[in-house]
Amino acid sequence: MAIHAHVPQQTAYKKLLSSYLDNGGESALTVAYELGRRNLQNGTGLLELAEVHQKALDEVLGTVDDNSVTRRDINRAASRFLSEAISPFEVARLSSRNANDALIKLYEVFESEAKRIAHRLHDESAQMLAVVYLELAEIAKDSPDHTAERILQVVGHLDEVSSQLRSLSHELRPIILDRLGLLPALRALVNGVRKRSGLIIDISGDTEGRLDSQRETVIYRTVQEALTNVSRHAKASHVDIHIWRDSSCICCSISDNGNGMKLSSQGSVESPGLGLIGIKERARALGGDCEISSCPESGTTLQVMIPL
Numbered sequence: 001m002a003i004h005a006h007v008p009q010q011t012a013y014k015k016l017l018s019s020y021l022d023n024g025g026e027s028a029l030t031v032a033y034e035l036g037r038r039n040l041q042n043g044t045g046l047l048e049l050a051e052v053h054q055k056a057l058d059e060v061l062g063t064v065d066d067n068s069v070t071r072r073d074i075n076r077a078a079s080r081f082l083s084e085a086i087s088p089f090e091v092a093r094l095s096s097r098n099a100n101d102a103l104i105k106l107y108e109v110f111e112s113e114a115k116r117i118a119h120r121l122h123d124e125s126a127q128m129l130a131v132v133y134l135e136l137a138e139i140a141k142d143s144p145d146h147t148a149e150r151i152l153q154v155v156g157h158l159d160e161v162s163s164q165l166r167s168l169s170h171e172l173r174p175i176i177l178d179r180l181g182l183l184p185a186l187r188a189l190v191n192g193v194r195k196r197s198g199l200i201i202d203i204s205g206d207t208e209g210r211l212d213s214q215r216e217t218v219i220y221r222t223v224q225e226a227l228t229n230v231s232r233h234a235k236a237s238h239v240d241i242h243i244w245r246d247s248s249c250i251c252c253s254i255s256d257n258g259n260g261m262k263l264s265s266q267g268s269v270e271s272p273g274l275g276l277i278g279i280k281e282r283a284r285a286l287g288g289d290c291e292i293s294s295c296p297e298s299g300t301t302l303q304v305m306i307p308l
């Protein structure tokens with residue numbers, strides 16, 4: 001694609017470059033840095049800036065004699081000027097990499113905190129419930145039949161509470177995700193959601209072996225949020241989850257047959273909440289992405305792709 005620099009920008013660049021070539025000095029290089037920073041801010045691309053530079057340099061070289069020493073000096077000085085002008089782009093690239101690293105760290109902290117809470121929820125609730133079971137059994141022993149029957153009913157409710165707490169603690173940070181991998185963890189998640197929501201959920205595909213923990217966690221959290229969204233928003237009856245691996249990515253799609261959601265003309269979600277933003281951020285932190293397609297007749301499909 002041809003890149004056409006704006007004439008005023010071209011003129012301004014040539015003026016600054018010529019001034020640097022004539023007078024040199026640190027302050028002219030500071031001006032080059034400032035010029036690069038402004039270009040970055042205005043959305044000028046690196047290639048565009050390089051083209052502006054090349055044109056300005058060609059014009060300058062067109063005015064000097066064909067003396068190879070002078071031309072070599074000019075080329076060297078112009079290179080220094082260009083390096084200074086593009087250094088804001090490098091600073092921006094490094095900052096964005098640092099921000100990405102910080103985001104990955106943040107998610108790691110979140111996951112280890114979720115693990116800690118899940119273990120406490122699981123272990124402490126089990127201990128407290130065990131005490132309640134024992135006390136109820138004691139009371140039932142000394143009670144008339146009709147009271148003992150009521151106590152038996154209460155024990156039945158407690159069994160429900162206990163199994164719900166176990167399944168919630170597993171979903172908070174499933175031990176099987178670390179121990180057995182993504183598919184077993186997703187099957188356990190799907191079983192829990194099926195029971196709670198009444199949705200019919202099919203899961204198919206394969207990861208072709210274990211993935212690293214970061215990728216497994218991102219896919220698990222994506223499916224978890226997508227299923228929560230289907231239960232909360234979609235009025236769907238059916239969900240299909242499919243996982244596959246191609247030569248360079250691990251991919252997962254979650255499709256429902258619900259009422260769809262509003263997308264902007266560019267295809268992005270009109271009013272995303274923390275859930276969808278979190279899914280996108282997690283995928284992007286690993287160099288991947290997440291796409292949503294939706295229409296009222298055929299429901300919503302969310303697809304996440306993470307490079308391997």
Ligand SMILES: Nc1ncnc2c1ncn2[C@@H]1O[C@H](COP(=O)(O)OP(=O)(O)OP(=O)(O)O)[C@@H](O)[C@H]1O
Pocket residue numbers: 229230232233234256258259260261269271272273274275276277300
């Ligand atoms: N499967 C779906 N079907 C229909 N609408 C959906 C679906 N998933 C998401 N949405 C719509 O997209 C919006 C944004 O979803 P998102 O998960 O980001 O936020 P949320 O679920 O509203 O809140 P939270 O931050 O707790 O996740 C939802 O409010 C809902 O209107």
Ligand SMILES: [Mg+2]
Pocket residue numbers: 225228229273274275276
């Ligand atoms: Mg949500």
